[in-house]
């Protein structure tokens with residue numbers, strides 16, 4: 084069986100709370116916070132667990148917040164390989180305002196990584212058995228420049244790991260430099276920044292995704308399009324997957340659920356269409372729930388059944 088690992092360089096301990104109204108100066112009374120693990124790769128590993136698979140999360144953990152993060156993942160039965168870090172793991176805050184229904188997401192900068200901490204994370208990656216899938220997701224923390232990131236990807240590929248990347252901006256650009264990524268999942272904005280042009284016409288997104296495949300950057304590109312689903316491209320062609328109309332409550336975790344689902348399908352050797360359908364189903368399943376919840380297996384299965392019939 085193909086093993087799955089995820090790498091999160093900028094993990095977080097997320098807390099979610101509810102307040103009746105939001106206004107300046109006065110005290111905003113909030114409900115007791117609910118803590119959840121956060122950070123791209125960590126959420127991908129959690130989504131894979133929700134879907135009945137197994138993925139080991141590799142990440143730096145610092146201070147009491149880092150310990151809390153590790154214990155939350157233990158509770159969820161997500162296998163962890165953490166590297167102790169000096170800087171405390173960041174804490175993000177998600178506030179749901181009851182009267183307006185608005186969501187506020189306060190995102191702190193990632194904890195800085197020292198050279199030695201980065202080296203230890205790299206060592207963990209380079210001991211993964213050849214042929215395994217490694218999902219690298221999320222932003223780069225202070226202390227990690229894009230060159231180091233590109234080198235890590237090259238070294239992982241030289242060890243025979245198959246890479247899946249979900250990131251943005253310079254980090255995404257740096258990840259694509261070595262080429263041969265198994266899968267990359269930009270949203271439309273990330274893809275547009277990557278190819279340095281606006282994607283306005285219906286065919287623009289497809290053309291840009293095809294360029295990444297034909298230039299050898301990635302074997303598969305799945306462009307996620309929010310409520311419009313996704314466009315998936317590989318060397319054999321492209322497929323478009325549109326989710327059923329649904330009442331979305333919160334899109335938090337949609338991208339990570341989608342990447343988790345597609346990684347599971349890649350591990351099974353599924354086709355491009357099967358992978359894209361399962362990814363869209365899990366992404367859309369994540370939006371059914373209010374708050375920060377990821378996809379559930381039953382919602383994902385219901386949506387994928389619909390997609391297979393229509």
Ligand SMILES: Nc1ncnc2c1ncn2[C@@H]1O[C@H](COP(=O)(O)OP(=O)(O)OP(=O)(O)O)[C@@H](O)[C@H]1O
Pocket residue numbers: 269270307308309310311312313326329331334335336337338339341362363364365366367370
């Ligand atoms: N409003 C929505 N309604 C239905 N499905 C949605 C909605 N938003 C997202 N999805 C589903 O989730 C998938 C990923 O969402 P999206 O394109 O927003 O990714 P993203 O921009 O990477 O999100 P994230 O903010 O989580 O990183 C979509 O392909 C779609 O299947």
Ligand SMILES: [Mg+2]
Pocket residue numbers: 249270338339
């Ligand atoms: Mg995303």
